[in-house]
Amino acid sequence: MSDGVILKLGGSILTDKSADCAINRESLATIAAAVAEAGTEGIVIIHGAGSCGHPEAKRYHLDVGAARGKTDGIYVTHRAVSGLNDAVVAALRKKGVAAAGVHPFHVAVADNGRLLSFECRHLEKMLALGMVPVIHGDVVMDLSRGACIVSGDQLVRYLAAALQIRRVGLATDVPGVLDEGRVVPEITRHTIASLHIGDSKHTDVTGGMRGKIDELLGLADAGIGSDIFHVSRVADFLSGSAHGGTIVRGE
Template identity: 45%
Template sequence: SPDATPSPVVLKLGGSVVTEKESPETLDEDALDAAVAAVADAEVESLVVVHGGGSFGHHNAEKHGVSSAAGTRDARGIYEIHDAMRRLNDAVVGRLQDAGVPALPVHPLSVGARDGDAALSFPLDSTAAMLGEGFVPVLHGDVLAHAGEGATVVSGDELVTRLARGLSADRVGLCSTVPGVYDENEEVIPEITAFSDAADALGESDATDVTGGMAAKVHALLELGAPAHVFGPDSLSAFLAGEDAGTVIRG
């Protein structure tokens, strides 16, 4: 049961970290290798990894006009988006395994769904059971069946929120290409405990921007119930060692 598993660390590797964002379906080999080495060296008892879409997910989603809100019923298109993400996931899982990490894939298309109000349902049994057996589940942004829409995108960030709440995460880490949440002078804000700490720099959240935007991200992270760290690749090892990295968001 999930009660028997220790509270996991949930780590998101941003799509812009592990892929070359400007070239379609291209890994950022060096950045991926560095992230994999940091995970392999870390002594984390229980870890879930989620990765974003980068140049695998986003250009395919755009090509088919699919976002978190706008769906398609074109099964080939849906599969094309999923297949690109699956191939990126293969690369991440494969490299983690090569580095000695007991990584296993969890493909959201086959696990979750959205209802007619776009609410995400994402059963955690497979992920929790993997954690209980000492594996490192590796999830990814994906497409999901969505009542009334065909299929829509689920972002890695949404999955992080679901996993952090549902598995009572100990800590959450969002590793992206920026070193933290910036203030108006482009200095990293060390700690955010209320949206007002960052409002001057972030402006108001655009409610339609469900997969991106730092303001939306900060709002969501304040509600998590676990401290969330927003940091760049250079701080991944520090985060995994239990240190404060980048901006710490505690709601």
């Protein structure tokens, strides 16, 4: 598949990160309507965990791993992020999108915190059938640590390359990457060092905005650019129109 699109929905636009798994259903409905109106051919949706996963992962120290006999955090965290995924899928299906949830916990393996493998053949078949896979940041088994958190941003980097996708968009609660309050129109490895990019002020075990940029720069190194924009501009991104956000490119 080479003409597809990955749309990544940040956890901050799907949940209230200051509360315990408070899903923003109004935002979900608006996003689902924009996706349905744009058409869903070749779209893969990936979403973050927001407050439905980050607090649990932090509480059980899954950012450092899991040990034999201390695995409750794996179940609790996966249950939390799966619940959010169910809500995203339900909102999309209500608007007529043929969405179906895909859980990394079932199909991915990591090593030392980095995604090592992800079964993609079923994703290719889903897309061929006109379905929209909806994937999420999740806890997965880790060969070195026992378990780890694989973020939605890490999934974007891996799956864009694996599925040979050329258009990647990240919808956030800000109009793009901000440097001292101003949107940075373009980021490359050459320009990143001069920027002042803050981390998330909420509980986030995956690195906040800086972690997001690091993943996207890795993707840019592979020749795949990405766009970061405000959630209100989802329709613009999907239609190929200007979105007023940030573009991450290779050199």
